[in-house]
Amino acid sequence: MKRNILLVEDDTLMREFITDYFKKEQWEVHEAENGRQALEIFEQTIVDLVVLDIMMPEMDGWSVCRRIRQKSDVPIIIITARAEDDDQIMGFELGADEYVTKPFSPKVLVARANALLKRMEGTLGREGDILSFGDLTVNKRAHAVTVGGELVNLSPKEYDLLIFMMKHYGTVLPRDYILNAVWGFDYFGDLRTVDTHIKKLRAKLGSEERLIRTVIRSGYKFELEP
Template identity: 35%
Template sequence: MCAHVLIAEDDKKQAEVIRQYLEHAGHTATEVYDGYAAIDEVRRRAPDLLVLDVMLPHLDGLQVCRILRHETDLPVLMLTARSTEEDLLRGLDLGADDYMTKPYSPRELMARIRTLLRRPRRPAAPDLHILRAGPLTVDPVRHEVFMSGQPIMCTPGEFTLLAVMAGQPGRVFRREQLLELTRGSDRYISCRIIDVHMGNLRKKIEPDPRRPVHLVTVFGVGYKLTDGRTGHAKSGGHASP
């Protein structure tokens, strides 16, 4: 079979070697060199397989894998110089299909790629992709948001922010982290945009935007998305960022 493979590897010489082996095997390949570009290219072209280096600049491979797993069942083969069992398990837990440590044999890499391309993609169970935090549901595939069953209209920026936070409800995100995970390839905006999105989202999903119980401010740190049962007082959440 002829497949299109995306190579996300910041070492351009290494990416070129992988591309040449893929083309020799009859496949086509595209190279990108940072995490944001990998996400953009997957969304734009929908490759058949992603060869993903963990140590990518700007957004590392583990974060890339976690974000893409909310959107696609694309097979992912991770490459890393890390060789500890903890790193390996973390990559697999985030949704990687296979994992190779550097240095590796290009022939073995191609054998792993052939195996993944032959493997049928598992059909997603109903609603498996839907993210939930209490009464809030986020559907990354259909690009829909519901609060207590009622549809919520969101801008693309607001939707991406909710999808990231709903993937890990209860986690406290710093503004800088949210900016990195949601801004895509645009590196020239400030953290203030996160505060603006939060204010707009609170008007849409909170019973009282002045006393939020879902999108909660953690003072001196950032924001977290809760199920609404913990209350603003316990988390120190008020409407002002």
């Protein structure tokens, strides 16, 4: 699956330079040039990582980090021209996961981003090898899916789709976002591919098809009914 990054940097040349490196590593980059724009994009886009400059117009990086942490645990890398210990401590207290001081190599930044996500995914994997919602249980280590104790035979793409939706529990997922994330940006199919696989997945989940909810004119949501 292609990873999505929100890159928040007011320096146009620096932002473009960093973007090029992330794109070379097959990241999808969403760019913001100030804090307010960053929060608008964050509200409208599902991202796997935020790279956040501190000194910006309209709203500084500290404020953006604080606002994001009020509603999300997404990994955050702070970049700044200041190297003081107090700044680093403040960043970590606000919930940042990494701290990078300018000047830095964009290649190293991408490597640190990849390492951070691998580390966090590894932690989540160890803590959540068994996922259960209602009568649906997924053993991620064994790639085994059961409903009411009965094994469900999913195709690899159906399994990827299920895991992706479970990972984004409670979030409305637009069809185009599902298509890009699960099938890849170079896939030439259309949105009916998503609908077809959702239909097949629901049929195989039997009584637990209720977990995959259709959100009219928006997409799909994986969620237990209230």
